[in-house]
Amino acid sequence: xxxxxxxxxxxxxxxxxxxxxxxxxxxxxxxxxxxxxxxxxxxxxxxxxxxxxxxxxxxxxxxxxxxxxxxxxxxxxxxxxxxxxxxxxxxxxxxxxxxxxxxxxxxxxxxxxxxxxxxxxxxxxxxxxxxxxxxxxxxxxxxxxxxxxxxxxxxxxxxxxxxxxxxxxxxxxxxxxxxxxxxxxxxxxxxxxxxxxxxxxxxxxxxxxxxxxxxxxxxxxxxxxxxxxxxxxxxxxxxxxxxxxxxxxxxxxxxxxxxxxxxxxxxxxxxxxxxxxxxxxxxxxxxxxxxxxxxxxxxxxxxxxxxxxxxxxxxxxxxxxxxxxxxxxxxxxxxxxxxxxxxxxxxxxxxxxxxxxxxxxxxxxxxxxxxxxxxxxxxxxxxxxxxxxxxxxxxxxxxxxxxxxxxxxxxxxxxxxxxxxxxxxxxxxxxxxxxxxxxxxxxxxxxxxxxxxxxxxxxxxxxxxxxxxxxxxxxxxxxxxxxxxxxxxxxxxxxxxxxxxxxxxxxxxxxxxxxxxxxxxxxxxxxxxxxxxxxxxxxxxxxxxxxxxxxxxxxxxxxxxxxxxxxxxxxxxxxxxxxxxxxxxxxxxxxxxxxxxxxxxxxxxxxxxxxxxxxxxxxxxxxxxxxxxxxxxxxxxxxxxxxxxx
RNA sequence: GCCCGAGUAGCUCAGACGGCAGAGCAACGCACUCGUAAUGCGUAGGUCAGGAGUUCGAUUCUCCUCUCGGGCUCCA
Numbered sequence: 001x002x003x004x005x006x007x008x009x010x011x012x013x014x015x016x017x018x019x020x021x022x023x024x025x026x027x028x029x030x031x032x033x034x035x036x037x038x039x040x041x042x043x044x045x046x047x048x049x050x051x052x053x054x055x056x057x058x059x060x061x062x063x064x065x066x067x068x069x070x071x072x073x074x075x076x077x078x079x080x081x082x083x084x085x086x087x088x089x090x091x092x093x094x095x096x097x098x099x100x101x102x103x104x105x106x107x108x109x110x111x112x113x114x115x116x117x118x119x120x121x122x123x124x125x126x127x128x129x130x131x132x133x134x135x136x137x138x139x140x141x142x143x144x145x146x147x148x149x150x151x152x153x154x155x156x157x158x159x160x161x162x163x164x165x166x167x168x169x170x171x172x173x174x175x176x177x178x179x180x181x182x183x184x185x186x187x188x189x190x191x192x193x194x195x196x197x198x199x200x201x202x203x204x205x206x207x208x209x210x211x212x213x214x215x216x217x218x219x220x221x222x223x224x225x226x227x228x229x230x231x232x233x234x235x236x237x238x239x240x241x242x243x244x245x246x247x248x249x250x251x252x253x254x255x256x257x258x259x260x261x262x263x264x265x266x267x268x269x270x271x272x273x274x275x276x277x278x279x280x281x282x283x284x285x286x287x288x289x290x291x292x293x294x295x296x297x298x299x300x301x302x303x304x305x306x307x308x309x310x311x312x313x314x315x316x317x318x319x320x321x322x323x324x325x326x327x328x329x330x331x332x333x334x335x336x337x338x339x340x341x342x343x344x345x346x347x348x349x350x351x352x353x354x355x356x357x358x359x360x361x362x363x364x365x366x367x368x369x370x371x372x373x374x375x376x377x378x379x380x381x382x383x384x385x386x387x388x389x390x391x392x393x394x395x396x397x398x399x400x401x402x403x404x405x406x407x408x409x410x411x412x413x414x415x416x417x418x419x420x421x422x423x424x425x426x427x428x429x430x431x432x433x434x435x436x437x438x439x440x441x442x443x444x445x446x447x448x449x450x451x452x453x454x455x456x457x458x459x460x461x462x463x464x465x466x467x468x469x470x471x472x473x474x475x476x477x478x479x480x481x482x483x484x485x486x487x488x489x490x491x492x493x494x495x496x497x498x499x500x501x502x503x504x505x506x507x508x509x510x511x512x513x514x515x516x517x518x519x520x521x522x523x524x525x526x527x528x529x530x531x532x533x534x535x536x537x538x539x540x541x542x543x544x545x546x547x548x549x550x551x552x553x554x555x556x557x558x559x560x561x562x563x564x565x566x567x568x569x570x571x572x573x574x575x576x577x578x579x580x581x582x583x584x585x586x587x588x589x590x591x592x593x594x595x596x597x598x599x600x601x602x603x604x605x606x607x608x609x610x611x612x613x614x615x616x617x618x619x620x621x622x623x624x625x626x627x628x629x630x631x632x633x634x635x636x637x638x639x640x641x642x643x644x645x646x
Numbered sequence: 647g648c649c650c651g652a653g654u655a656g657c658u659c660a661g662a663c664g665g666c667a668g669a670g671c672a673a674c675g676c677a678c679u680c681g682u683a684a685u686g687c688g689u690a691g692g693u694c695a696g697g698a699g700u701u702c703g704a705u706u707c708u709c710c711u712c713u714c715g716g717g718c719u720c721c722a
Contacts, residue, residue, distance in 0.1 A: 102717095112650060115716095208717030209649025216719050220649050223717070251714095255657075264695080264713055323721080369722095374647050377720065387722070491722075525722045557679045583679065592683035606681050616681070624682055 001052035013050065020046040020194070023058045033060040033230075035069045035198065036191040045137055045191040061230030071096035073135065073192045074125075074202050074228040078103045080184035081124035082224070086111075091186075092154040092212055092221050099238060100202075100227035104210055106154070106219070113222050118204040121224070125202070132197035133180040137190055145175035148185060154212065154221075155187055201235040202228035244483050250535035251380040257540050257597065259548075260381065260531075269378035269385030271528060276548035279577070281531060283546050285366060287418065288390055288523070295411055297364040297392055302344035304368055308334035313501060314343040319470070323371045341367035342495075342520060345393040346502045349516075354506035359516065360396035360404055366527065367391045381532035388527045394519040395504070401446070401517045405453040405475075405492065412477055412490045412523050413457065418644050419534060420543055421489075423480040425460040429467035436470050438496035446494040446517075447473045471497030481537040489530065493520040541598040541620060544640040551578040551637065552594045553615075556606035558583040563610045567603060567630065574634055576641075591618065600646065601637065 002010050003022065013022060019037030023030045023046070037044050038057040043065075050056060059066045075094035082089055082105055094103030107113070140148070142159060149155035159175055169176045169187045178188040180196060193199060204226045212218035229235040246252075254260045259277030262270065273281055289299070308327050311317045316324065320339055327334035338344065345363045354361070368388045377383055396404050413424060428450055431443045450473055454461045468474055474493035478486050495518045498504075505513040524530030534542070544550050551571055555564040561582050571578035581590050587604065594602045604616040608627060615633055617625045640646045 115651070206716055207650065210718045211648075214719075216648065220718075222649080225717080262713090268713070371722085374720065376647065376649095376718085379715095383721070389722075488722075522722070529722055554682090556681050559679080586678085586680055586685055587682065588680085589684050590682095595683055602682080604682060608681085618682055626681080 001050070003050055003052075003054045003056045006055075006057045015052075017050055018047050019044065019050060019056060019058065022050065022056055026058070030058055030060070033062070034058045035061060035066045035193045043191050045135070046194050067230065068096045069191065069193060070199060070230055071101040071228045073196070074199050074226065075101040075103050076135070076178065076180065076184070076186055076188070076192070077125050077128050077196055077199060078121070078204070078224060078226060079105075079186060080128055080180055081121050083184065085117075085120060085124055090152045090154060093158075094186075100205070100225060102210075102223050102225045104154075104212070104221040104223045106221050113207040113224065115207060118207065118224070122204050125204075126200070128180070129196050129200045132195045133184075134195045135190070135192035136179040136181065137192075138177045138179065139174045140177060142170070142173050142175055145170075145177070145187070148177070149187070158187060199228070201230060201232050202226050203235065203239070241483060245485070245536075248483070248536045248539045249380075250382075250532040253535050253540040254381070259535070267385070268375065269373055269383070271381060271384060271386070277531070279548040280534075280542060280546050281527060284419070284524075284527065284531065284534075285390075287545075288415065289364075289366075291411075291415055291418075292364050292392070295362075295407075296360075297362040300345060300348055300363045300365050302341060302348075302365060302367060303338075304370070305335050305337050306344070308336050310343050310347075311336050311338075314340075314346075314498060315471075315501060316340065316343070323373070325370055325372045337370040338367075339369050339371050341365055341369060341389065341391045342393055342498060342518075343502075345391075346498060346504065346518075349393075349395055349504060350502060354395075354516075356397060356506055356508045356514070359506060360394050360400050362392055362394045364390075364392040381528040384526075384528050387529070389522045390524045390527060390530075391520075391522050394521070395506075395516040396519070397506075397508075397514065398445070398517055401494070401519070402449040402452065404519060405449050405494075406456055408492055408519070408521060409453050409457055409475070409477075412492070412521075413459075415523055416477070416479065416489065419530075419546075420537060420644070421479045421481070421533075425462065425478050425480075425486075426454045426457065427462050427464050427467075427476045427478060427488075428454055429464040429469075429474045429476070431468055431473060432466045432470060436468070438472070442496050443473065446496070450475050450492070450494065469493065471495050479533075481533065482539070485536075487533050489525050489533070490521065490523045491525070494518075495520055539598075541600075543644060544600040544637065544646055545642075545644050547598075547600050548577065549579055549597070549599055550576050550641075551601040551603060552599050553578060553580045553603045553605065554587060554590050554594075555583050556587055556604060560605050560607075560610060564603075564605050567605060567615060570630065571634070571637075574638075576637060595620075600640070603633070 001013055001015055003013060004010055011022065011025065013025065019039065020031060020034065023034040034046055036059045037046055037048060038059060039048055039050065040055050061067045061070055075096065079091050079094055086107055088108035090106050092104035094101060145159045146156060149159065159170060161170065169189050175187065176189050177185050178190055178192055179185040204224060206225050208223050209220045210223040212221050227238055229238060257276060258274050260271050260273045263272060316339060324339045325337045327336050348363060349361065366388050368386065370386050373383060373385050378385065394404055430447055454475055472494040474491055476488050477490040478488050480486050499515050499518050505515055508514045553564045553568045555561045564580050568578045568580040591602055600620050602618040604618060609615055612627065614627045614629055617628045617633060
C-alpha cells in the first residue's frame with residue numbers, strides 16, 4: 001500500500017503496517033521520538049494499522065501536540081500512582097495543560113494530600129515508568145463502563161453523560177478507555193504514547209483545591225499539578241525558568257529594593273509606595289502624561305466616591321456590584337467608592353452642550369478606583385483592592401471611531417515600547433452570545449473597526465470569540481516579558497451602553513442631536529500592575545530613566561568625600577538622581593550594596609580623580625572604567641535617560 | 647468566597663517534654679581610611695500575627711480571627 005506524508009511524498013508499506021512501522025521505515029530517530037500519528041486528520045496511537053492511500057503524519061514532542069501527548073500520558077501515570085497509594089481514592093479528570101498536566105482526586109473521608117505526599121507519589125510514578133506498561137486502547141459499552149468504574153462517582157458522571165463530556169470519551173453508547181496493565185484503567189479518548197517507558201521527565205509541582213468541573217457549587221477536589229517534558233534538558237530548562245521567575249517576583253523585589261509594601265494595618269490588597277517605588281511610579285506617570293498631552297488628551301480629575309445613584313444609572317450596581325465595596329450610608333443616602341472612572345468622565349462630557357467640533361474629546365485621568373476583590377484572589381500589585389488606572393474615555397462620532405482606534409493602538413504600542421516591552425500580540429474579544437446589549441449593526445461596526453485597527457498593526461491577533469463585555473467588543477494588548485511570560489496590559493473597549501444610559505449627545509453639523517461613541521481605554525491597565533510587570537521584566541534593574549537612584553558616588557577614602565559630594569551636587573543640579581555614601585565602610589562593601597540595589601551607575605573617586613577632575617565609572621553590566629572626565633559621564637547619562645534603553 | 651499550606655527581630659531562618667527566646671544579614675556606636683561585590687569589635691532590637699480556651703504555667707496544645715503563599719472561581 002501507499003501512504004502520503006505531510007510533505008506530499010509517498011511511501012510504500014506492506015499491508016497491515018502500523019504508524020510506528022512507517023516511522024521506523026522513515027528513520028530510527030523518528031521511530032524513537034514518535035509519540036502519536038495523525039492519520040487522515042485524526043490523532044491516533046502509533047499502533048494504528050494504516051490503510052492504502054492514507055495521509056499520515058508522525059507526531060513528535062518537538063511540536064506542542066506531541067508534548068501534549070507526553071503530558072496527557074503522564075497524567076494517567078499520576079492517577080495510577082495515587083490510586084495505588086491511597087486506597088479508596090477516586091479520580092476526576094486529568095488533562096494536559098501548558099507546561100504540564102494535572103489530575104483531580106478525591107480521597108476517602110475528605111482527606112487531603114499533604115505536600116510531602118508528592119514525593120511518595122512521584123516515586124511510585126517512576127516505578128510505573130520503569131515498568132514500561134503499555135497504554136491499551138479499548139471501547140466498551142456504557143453498561144460495562146459503569147460496572148468497571150462502579151467505585152468512581154466522577155467517572156460515572158462522565159459515562160452516564162450527567163457531566164458534559166468535553167473529552168468525548170463517550171459516543172453513541174461506546175465508552176473509550178485506556179488501560180495500563182495490570183491494574184489501572186481510565187476513561188480516555190487518547191491517543192497516548194505506546195508505553196509508560198516513553199515518559200519520565202516530569203516533576204510534581206503542587207497540590208491545590210479545584211472545584212469538580214470548575215463550578216464553585218460542586219465539591220472541591222484535590223488537584224495535583226505536574227510538569228512534564230520530553231527530555232531531561234527541557235525539564236531542567238523549565239525548572240530554571242521557574243527559578244528565574246521567582247528571582248524576579250515583584251513582591252520579593254519590592255521588599256528588597258524598598259519599593260512598596262502592604263501594611264496589615266491598612267488592609268489586604270492596599271499598597272503603600274515607599275520613596276523609591278514612589279519615584280519610579282512618578283516617572284512612569286510623568287512620561288505617560290507627556291505623551292498623552294502630545295496625543296491630544298485633556299486632563300481631568302474626579303473624586304473617589306459618589307452617590308450610589310450614579311452607579312445605578314451607569315449600571316455598575318447591576319452588573320458590577322460584586323466587585324464594589326459596600327455602600328456608606330450618610331445624609332440619608334448611599335455613597336459608593338468608585339470601581340471605575342467612566343461615569344465621572346461622562347458627567348464632564350454632559351456638563352454642557354457639546355458640538356461635533358469638539359470631537360473627538362479625549363479625557364484622561366490617573367483615576368484611583370476601589371474594587372472589592374474576593375479575599376483569595378489578591379496577589380501582590382497585580383491584583384489589588386485599590387489601584388490607579390491610566391484611564392481615558394474618548395467621545396467621538398461614529399465616523400471618527402475607526403481612525404481613533406487605529407491611532408490609539410499605535411499610540412499604545414509606541415508608549416509601551418518606551419518602558420522596555422517590545423514583544424506584543426493582540427486579542428480581539430467579540431460579542432458574547434445571548435447577553436449583549438446594542439444592535440447587531442452596532443456590534444458589527446465596532447468589531448470591524450477594532451479588527452481593522454488590529455490588522456493594521458502588523459501583530460498577531462488572536463480571536464477571543466464571545467469574550468467581549470456585554471456592552472461592547474474590545475481589544476487587549478498582551479506583552480511577553482523578558483522570560484517569555486505573557487501579561488495582559490492595555491484594554492481598548494468600545495461602549496454602546498453608557499452613552500445611552502446617560503443619554504449623551506452632541507450637536508452635529510446638521511444641527512441635529514447625535515449620540516457619541518465612547519471608547520474606554522487603560523494602557524497600563526493599572527499603575528500598580530504595570531509597575532509589577534516592569535519590576536519583573538527588568539528583574540528590578542530599572543532602566544536609567546526609571547531608576548530611583550541613577551548614580552551613587554563613592555569616595556575611596558573619607559578625604560575624597562568632599563569631592564564625591566561636589567560630583568553628587570553637580571549631577572543633581574543637572575537633574576539626575578544621584579546620592580553619595582561616605583567612606584564609613586570599605587569600598588568593596590559599598591560597591592556591593594550599590595550592586596544589590598541594582599543601580600545603573602556607581603562612580604568611584606580617588607586621588608587621581610580629585611587631581612584630574614575625573615570619575616571612575618562602574619556601570620551595571622559593564623566593565624569598570626577609570627579616569628572618565630565628568631562632562632563625558634554627564635553626556636552619557638543624559639543620552640541613557642533620553643534613549644530609555646539602558 | 648472555597649481547598650491546602652504558612653505566620654518567631656526590619657530581612658532570611660533556627661528552636662523547645664508545655665518551664666528565662668537564638669543565629670546571620672540589616673540598624674546603631676566605636677575603631678579601621680581602603681581603587682571596584684561582604685573590615686573588626688560592641689550595642690540595641692521580640693505581646694513568638696491577634697483573641698479566646700485548656701493548664702500551676704502556652705510562643706509550643708485546642709478553637710476563632712487576621713494576613714501571606716499556591717490553586718479553584720472571578721478579574722486590571
